[in-house]
Amino acid sequence: MGYEKIWKNNEKLNKTELVKLEKDGLEIFKDIPNYAEKGFESIPKDQWDLFKWAGCYLQRPKEDGYFMMRVNIPSGILNNDQVVTLANIAKDYGRDVYDITTRQAIQFHWLRIEEIPDIFNRLEAVGLSSAGACGDITRTIVGNPLAGIDPHELFDTTEIVKEVYEFFQHNEDFSNLPRKYKMSISTNKQNASNAEINCISFTPATKVIAGERVAGFHLKLGGGLSAKPYLAQTLDLFILPEQVKDVAIAVTTIFRDYGYREKRHLARLKFLVADWGPEKFKEKIIEMTGPLEAKGTDEDDTWNAGYFYGVNPQKQEGLNYVGLNVPVGRLNSNEVLELARISKKYGNGEIRNCNSQNLIIPNIPDHLVDELLSEKIFERITVHPKPFIGYSVSCTGIEYCNLALVETKERMRRIAEFLDEEVSLDVPVRIHMVGCPNSCGQRAIADIGLQGIKMKTKEKGMIEAFEIYVGGTLLDGGKFNEKLKGKIDGEDLPGVLKQLLIYYKNTKQEKETFYDF
Numbered sequence: 001m002g003y004e005k006i007w008k009n010n011e012k013l014n015k016t017e018l019v020k021l022e023k024d025g026l027e028i029f030k031d032i033p034n035y036a037e038k039g040f041e042s043i044p045k046d047q048w049d050l051f052k053w054a055g056c057y058l059q060r061p062k063e064d065g066y067f068m069m070r071v072n073i074p075s076g077i078l079n080n081d082q083v084v085t086l087a088n089i090a091k092d093y094g095r096d097v098y099d100i101t102t103r104q105a106i107q108f109h110w111l112r113i114e115e116i117p118d119i120f121n122r123l124e125a126v127g128l129s130s131a132g133a134c135g136d137i138t139r140t141i142v143g144n145p146l147a148g149i150d151p152h153e154l155f156d157t158t159e160i161v162k163e164v165y166e167f168f169q170h171n172e173d174f175s176n177l178p179r180k181y182k183m184s185i186s187t188n189k190q191n192a193s194n195a196e197i198n199c200i201s202f203t204p205a206t207k208v209i210a211g212e213r214v215a216g217f218h219l220k221l222g223g224g225l226s227a228k229p230y231l232a233q234t235l236d237l238f239i240l241p242e243q244v245k246d247v248a249i250a251v252t253t254i255f256r257d258y259g260y261r262e263k264r265h266l267a268r269l270k271f272l273v274a275d276w277g278p279e280k281f282k283e284k285i286i287e288m289t290g291p292l293e294a295k296g297t298d299e300d301d302t303w304n305a306g307y308f309y310g311v312n313p314q315k316q317e318g319l320n321y322v323g324l325n326v327p328v329g330r331l332n333s334n335e336v337l338e339l340a341r342i343s344k345k346y347g348n349g350e351i352r353n354c355n356s357q358n359l360i361i362p363n364i365p366d367h368l369v370d371e372l373l374s375e376k377i378f379e380r381i382t383v384h385p386k387p388f389i390g391y392s393v394s395c396t397g398i399e400y401c402n403l404a405l406v407e408t409k410e411r412m413r414r415i416a417e418f419l420d421e422e423v424s425l426d427v428p429v430r431i432h433m434v435g436c437p438n439s440c441g442q443r444a445i446a447d448i449g450l451q452g453i454k455m456k457t458k459e460k461g462m463i464e465a466f467e468i469y470v471g472g473t474l475l476d477g478g479k480f481n482e483k484l485k486g487k488i489d490g491e492d493l494p495g496v497l498k499q500l501l502i503y504y505k506n507t508k509q510e511k512e513t514f515y516d517f
């Protein structure tokens with residue numbers, strides 16, 4: 001692509017921008033076979049960051065040469081061959097670790113450069129890719145994990161997500177964006193894709209056009225978490241299903257050409273939207289797409305945060321989807337292979353990832369439900385989890401992440417299990433733990449958000465500690481949680497949370513949720 005506009009609209013470019021101008025991120029794919037042949041030592045340090053465009057980060061400590069790889073899973077939907085392939089990659093190369101992310105993707109760890117070409121081949125053979133799963137590019141598209149089977153969807157979004165994904169996938173016209181760029185396309189009426197925290201979201205809507213009620217989308221822009229979280233704003237537009245791709249291209253083009261590239265921490269789309277406002281943004285989109293209808297009626301009426309536990313009827317009569325808990329989103333490869341076997345035996349082989357880091361097995365006929373539920377694996381990967389382990393989310397943390405300040409995943413799991421022993425509640429409380437302000441674990445929308453920090457104490461020196469935030473939600477337009485005073489030693493965190501939850505239990509009304517409290 002020509003970079004004239006990037007130069008024209010940004011007099012000063014940050015250091016990362018100058019690197020990206022010299023070499024497009026996606027070009028790393030051409031170098032990887034050569035590096036794989038010659039070994040990790042052959043990769044110049046100034047090329048390490050470009051691996052993100054191939055979905056790979058060097059895990060902590062970088063010098064050891066182990067990669068994390070994220071694989072795009074649009075809407076989180078996987079067929080049986082894909083699940084088996086992913087499980088075998090984790091088994092053969094990833095020390096058995098299979099993580100589900102808060103954007104419905106899969107992450108591997110412990111990969112060596114020598115192994116990456118074979119992993120790419122295996123992914124390609126089943127129609128998967130890690131291209132653009134990280135980096136300043138369109139990331140994996142979040143969607144409705146129940147697309148096509150959802151009794152609560154306005155219409156099936158499978159083909160639209162596929163069309164948009166395929167357009168942006170490995171597209172060098174859009175591989176140099178100012179920062180990461182997160183898209184969601186869903187017509188689930190329970191806002192299962194967390195629309196308000198995406199850069200660009202297509203949400204379910206209807207409008208009467210020429211006397212007929214037509215189904216389509218509204219457009220929300222400029223959401224995002226990290227250190228300065230923003231909720232997306234709705235534009236005065238109604239978008240027909242066949243216009244989604246063009247509108248997505250228009251917004252992405254605007255971000256590419258007008259997004260900020262001077263200060264990296266101000267480069268996300270949310271800052272441009274906040275400065276321009278929805279009206280100016282709308283005008284700019286229409287300049288590119290031609291006329292679009294004005295806003296109609298919102299068709300999402302609640303928020304389920306991506307939780308689908310239990311056995312639930314599909315829109316297809318006689319079929320069910322089974323929502324399962326994966327504690328803090330981590331499975332081992334044998335568990336994934338077993339779930340794939342079960343899904344093939346009782347359903348159509350699919351497994352679907354939720355942004356709550358959990359799973360769905362769809363297409364189970366009524367008469368097979370009891371037999372399916374008697375399978376041993378569902379003792380750990382349960383259909384009806386206890387309330388704390390069932391509603392706990394955790395980012396990767398210090399185990400692998402270079403930016404982390406504290407350990408998260410194991411800690412979150414231990415705390416949730418402790419709370420399930422110590423506190424009984426009649427409603428779930430969503431607890432999200434993150435290892436730094438980047439908020440990959442979506443701390444800001446949790447009932448209780450736990451953010452890791454380093455803290456210096458007289459007795460112990462530098463320790464892992466936490467800030468506690470309460471009251472996040474995406475209901476009623478959304479509200480980020482607010483920080484409580486003080487910092488808590490990580491070792492004291494279980495006890496402090498227990499006290500907080502007992503106070504909540506003793507003062508709340510029956511069935512009153514944390515949000516209503």
Ligand code: SF4
Nearest residue numbers: 395401404435436440
């Ligand atoms: Fe790493 Fe921070 Fe993201 Fe956790 S929130 S995975 S610590 S960058």
